[in-house]
Amino acid sequence: MEYETVIGMEIHAQLATRTKVFCGCSTEFGADPNVHVCPVCLGMPGVLPVLNKEVVNLAIRGALALRAKIQGMSRFARKSYFYPDLPKGYQISQYEESFATDGYVMIDSDGKRKKIRVKRMNLEEDAGKSIHEQSTTLVDFNRCGVALLEIVTMPDLKSPEEAVAYLRTVRRQLQYAGVSSCDMEKGHFRCEPNVSVRPAGSDKLGTRTELKNLNSLKAVERGLRFEIERQIGLLKRGEQVVQQSLLWDEKEQKAAPMRAKEEAEDYRYFIEPDLVPLIVDTPWVEKVKSDVPELADDRAERFVKEYGIRPYDAGVLTSTRELADYYERTIGFHKDPTGLANWISTEVLGLMHEKGIAIRELKARPEHLAELFDLIADGSINKKMAKEIFMEMAEKGMGAKAIVSQKGLRQVTDEKELEDMITRVLSENPKEVERYFGGKDALFGFFVGQVMKASRGKANPKLVNEILRRQLDKRKNSPNSQ
8 A cells, every 4th residue: 555644843942032922031042051040930939921023023024024914902811731841831822813814835846836835823831951961850940931933734744754844944035034943952042843653545644743953954854754664664563653842862863752642622721811912913014024134035036037047046146044145245246147056056055065054154266266267258267266266265354366377277278388388299299199099989079188288288179179179180190100
């Protein structure tokens, strides 16, 4: 029997505020444990929460970024459960009356655009963090009360690849809108996919499980693959899938049961009595909307139309706002959108990946890269030399022209000089010339390589090919000249 996968996704994005959602404690990451806490975020008796207005501003931005409908009125509710890192025994969240509903994002799946529906977006506070050390568990409450935007999809995702594409898209949209840093390493963008399998073609959902402890997109993909295979294996053996939360172990590459999956009634939701309903009127939304910059997918679409580059390249270049800015600033100095798109997608991103740096840390500035392309365009350097020069630019922060001048890398385009070089190469390799004339056409590449070697990579490849072909034809027609 063939099976198909159904995946839903729950994301918790930390809103980029300096203070927490209901008190004035700092949200600074990396501080000593339990220094950013107060009676409000610890839930001491007699204290009252006060909603941070900036949290609402960022939530509006987030809803606009995911094209969701912002509800004029939403309510906070208490979600009751006990964890050691949640001292007041409940989390202030939203439940039946969400902040926003009915959003969507578009992802690329198997070469086609696919719409992933966002069911609801809730505002809520984060819990603290348990730190397990051998036989001891410590608790850090700094994260208690940090503002989160919870984003829940419909079960529209059909594979681990689609799940990752969805997460990349949401992360990119939120980053562009300035809603969240979405830094997964710092826990600012966390996700919990729920997954089930069912016979192919069935419209009945299978029993779902939820994966937790996923701190990278690779972990999401690997975790989902593991769980899908596990569930299919159970069903093929005639066993049942148990609804539960699973803890993903990245080191062991497997998931283990964490706890039985709770239903909504287990949380005993009720309206938060200490907070009035949240009213967000149209003027407020319009004011925030006027400050939202061009979003990632809008920018990618514009890149395709304005610069004529491929949709795939546009997606790569808009993966972060900083990278898209870098691309557009470089075009401002050198008008070759396609060539620059290819270079940035390969050489620039390749170097960033190798060095583990962000685009803002790259020493090769847009004007430097444009200068490099000027030199390629006027024939001063070839593309092989350009790669060498680019590495110098990235290391030293120097312009391309300065490096070419300093290292004497200007391309050899003097035809007389190239003629002499080729004559020497052919004279030094008489047996290869004879074999070439005997039908070994592949030796042409050997001769080109020898000329490039003799010129230390500085010969103009196009001219070398032309002159070499001319000289070989001449020798072939005049055997005495060999």
